[in-house]
Amino acid sequence: MSGKVRFFIVSLAILLFCQFVANRSPAQAPSRKQSPNVVRLEKVEITAVQGPSWLDHVHRRMNESSMGQTGLLGPNPMEEEETATLEALPPGSMLSLSGEEIFKLSCRSCHGARGEGVPPEINSMIDPVRATSPDLIIERMKKIGAPVSEHVARQLASQAETSLLQRIHRGGENMPAFPQLTNEEVRALVAYLDKLVGVPNAQDKQITLEVPVAHVGEDLVKGTCHTCHAATGPNPTPAEILQGAIPPLSVLLKRVDLQQFVQKVRAGRPIVMGQLDQQYRGRMPVFYYLTPDEAAAAYVYLQRYPP
Numbered sequence: 001m002s003g004k005v006r007f008f009i010v011s012l013a014i015l016l017f018c019q020f021v022a023n024r025s026p027a028q029a030p031s032r033k034q035s036p037n038v039v040r041l042e043k044v045e046i047t048a049v050q051g052p053s054w055l056d057h058v059h060r061r062m063n064e065s066s067m068g069q070t071g072l073l074g075p076n077p078m079e080e081e082e083t084a085t086l087e088a089l090p091p092g093s094m095l096s097l098s099g100e101e102i103f104k105l106s107c108r109s110c111h112g113a114r115g116e117g118v119p120p121e122i123n124s125m126i127d128p129v130r131a132t133s134p135d136l137i138i139e140r141m142k143k144i145g146a147p148v149s150e151h152v153a154r155q156l157a158s159q160a161e162t163s164l165l166q167r168i169h170r171g172g173e174n175m176p177a178f179p180q181l182t183n184e185e186v187r188a189l190v191a192y193l194d195k196l197v198g199v200p201n202a203q204d205k206q207i208t209l210e211v212p213v214a215h216v217g218e219d220l221v222k223g224t225c226h227t228c229h230a231a232t233g234p235n236p237t238p239a240e241i242l243q244g245a246i247p248p249l250s251v252l253l254k255r256v257d258l259q260q261f262v263q264k265v266r267a268g269r270p271i272v273m274g275q276l277d278q279q280y281r282g283r284m285p286v287f288y289y290l291t292p293d294e295a296a297a298a299y300v301y302l303q304r305y306p307p
Contacts, residue, residue: 039184040094040210046218047180048305049249054176054227061244062228062283066118067109071285074268086259086292089300094210095293099192102185102209104289105216106178106223113289115196121174126197128167131160132190133199164190180222184209216294217301224287225249225298231307242273242280250307258299265295 055065097105103115107125111117115125130136134153141148148156168186171177181189188209194202229249236245247255256264263269268286270279287295 037206038208038210041182041184041215042094042212044182044212044215046212046215046301046305048231049218049221049226049307050231053230053246055246056230057176058174062246063244065228066121067227067285071109072288074264074282074284074286075270086262086296088258089213089293089296093213095213095216095297097185097188097209097211097216099188099190099195099206101294102181102189102219103192103196105219105294106181106189108289109224109227109285109287110175115193125193128160128164129190129193129197130199132157132164133194135200136198161190176227178223180215180218185211185219213293213297214301214304217297217299218305220290220294220298221249221301228284238272238277239275241271248307249302253299253302258296261299262292262295265298266290266292 055062107115110122111125115129117124130140134150134157137153137156138148138150141153165186167175168178168181168189184207188207191202191205191207195206226249228246229252230246231248232250233248235251235254236247241247252261256269260269264282264284265287267288268282268284271282272278273280
């Protein structure tokens, strides 16, 4: 066989193979693309928490706040402590966050599981979110005998959505801002809020994010922990804690290790208070709805980005 014939046969075989690969069905061809409802956020700007707590900002003590009055408390000193063995989350690891989990990290501690709030201090989220749905606006206006066109309903919904997003990003007089949430996180959060309050077809808009573990911790610390804990300050004595002092975030890792931190957040731990160094039931509400990894992410964040 001549060299030219051999070259022609080899070239033809390569061409046919390339066409075969290009025309394979999606089920046969491997794909590196993620589901359109899964977004991976590898590069997220993370900053240290700073400044006074939100309780300091609104001039309230813990026991005077809705969180202090309605939150679940941990065990009393006579009860057996929860024990769990946690492995440190690897540096650079990612965690999956749905809109519901973003709600848990940043909103649920104040607004509650259903977004109903604790009036009059904390407003309900239900009506503001429903107001962003043209369908619900049309339905509601029909019920009160003042029907509106679809065009008007969309205008009203757009205005309500702008107001809702501004509230999330900028906060308000009694509500902190959440600038740490990325645009993708806000989109996932709003999609979950739509589902929570019964906006039609909201289930189809749910998004899952893959986020660096330190950013998950940032969301939890800035969205929940910083409500009560200042970023920095002196480590209070047991006597000062008995009088209502709350340890700042900058000293928490000196007071507890990873296991104790996660236990404190999710189930509560007794705390030493008073001149006699006796153990008391802790005043800090427990956040049982957080996963161990989410609580551990806060520990990782405080380690890597000291207040």
